[in-house]
Amino acid sequence: MDGCTQICKCFLxxxxxxxxxxxxxxxxLGTLLGIVxxxxxxxxKPLTIGVTxxxxxxxxxxLVAVIGNYGAFKHSKAILYGFSGLLSLLIIFDIVAGVMAFVRAEPVSDELxxxxxxxxxxxxxxxxxxTPILKLIHKIFDCCGIGEPIKQSVEFTCPDNLKHLSFPSCPTVIQNKFHSYAPLVLGGFLGLAGIRILALVCGVVLSRRISQCYTAPSEDEARWAAMHENCIRTLCCELFQTIFK
Incomplete structure (x- = not known):
C-alpha cells in the first residue's frame, strides 16, 4: 500500500x-438518565425518546466502529463496504437527530x-x-420556585447554595438553559457526523486499494483482528440480550 492508503488506514x-x-x-449517559x-x-415522553x-x-x-476496525485489520473489502454502508446510515441519523434536538428544544422546554x-x-x-423530582430539577438547573415567595413545604428541596439567597425562577432558568444548550447539542451531533464522514472516506479509499494490491495481514494485524472479532461477538450477544431479555 502507498503512503496515502497507510495514512487512511491509521486514521480509520x-x-x-x-x-x-x-x-x-x-x-x-442514556442508561444513567433512564435510571434517574x-x-x-x-x-x-421527550425524556424517554432522548434516552432511547x-x-x-x-x-x-x-458496533459499527468495531466492524470497521475488524475490516481494516483483516483487509476485507466486503466488510469495509458493509462498514461504509452502515456508517452512511449513522451519518444521516446524526444529522437528523441534531436538527430535531435543535428544533424541538423550545417545545420540550415548555413541556418541562x-x-x-x-x-x-x-x-x-x-x-x-x-420530592425526588423537585430536588432533581432544582439541583440540575440550580433554581427554585416559580418566581414568587417559596412555599415552606418546598423550601427544603432547594439547592443548599441558594438557601440564603434569592431563588432564580425555575421556569425562566429552564427555558434559558434549553435555549443556550440547543446549539451545542446540534454542534455535537454534527461534529460526530463529521468524524464519521472522514472515517467513511478512509474506509472507501482503503477498500478500493485492497482490491488493487492485496497483501496478507501481518501477525500483529491478525492478532488485532482476532481481538476485534471477539469484541463483535460480545457486543452482538449483549445487544441481543438487552433487546430480548
Whole structure:
C-alpha cells in the first residue's frame, strides 16, 4: 500500500477507537438518565425518546466502529463496504437527530416548565411523593420556585447554595438553559457526523486499494483482528440480550 492508503488506514483505526469511546459514553449517559428518570418518577415522553436515542446511537456506534476496525485489520473489502454502508446510515441519523434536538428544544422546554409548574403548585398534596423530582430539577438547573415567595413545604428541596439567597425562577432558568444548550447539542451531533464522514472516506479509499494490491495481514494485524472479532461477538450477544431479555 502507498503512503496515502497507510495514512487512511491509521486514521480509520484511530477514529473508530474514538467512536467506540464516544458510543460507550452515549450509551452510558442514556442508561444513567433512564435510571434517574425511573427512580425519581420523571416520566416524560421527550425524556424517554432522548434516552432511547442515546442508548441506540451509542450501541450502534460501538458496533459499527468495531466492524470497521475488524475490516481494516483483516483487509476485507466486503466488510469495509458493509462498514461504509452502515456508517452512511449513522451519518444521516446524526444529522437528523441534531436538527430535531435543535428544533424541538423550545417545545420540550415548555413541556418541562409546564410539568414543573404542576408538580410545584400541587406539592405536597398528591398521592405520589414528588420530592425526588423537585430536588432533581432544582439541583440540575440550580433554581427554585416559580418566581414568587417559596412555599415552606418546598423550601427544603432547594439547592443548599441558594438557601440564603434569592431563588432564580425555575421556569425562566429552564427555558434559558434549553435555549443556550440547543446549539451545542446540534454542534455535537454534527461534529460526530463529521468524524464519521472522514472515517467513511478512509474506509472507501482503503477498500478500493485492497482490491488493487492485496497483501496478507501481518501477525500483529491478525492478532488485532482476532481481538476485534471477539469484541463483535460480545457486543452482538449483549445487544441481543438487552433487546430480548
Amino acid at each position: 483505526i484511530l477514529s473508530n477507537i474514538l467512536l467506540v469511546l464516544v458510543g460507550f459514553g452515549l450509551a452510558a 428518570a425511573a427512580v425519581t418518577g420523571l416520566h416524560m 436515542v442515546l442508548v441506540i446511537t451509542g450501541i450502534l456506534t460501538m 416548565v409546564e410539568f414543573y409548574n404542576t408538580v410545584y403548585t400541587q406539592y405536597p398534596d398528591t398521592d405520589i411523593d414528588r
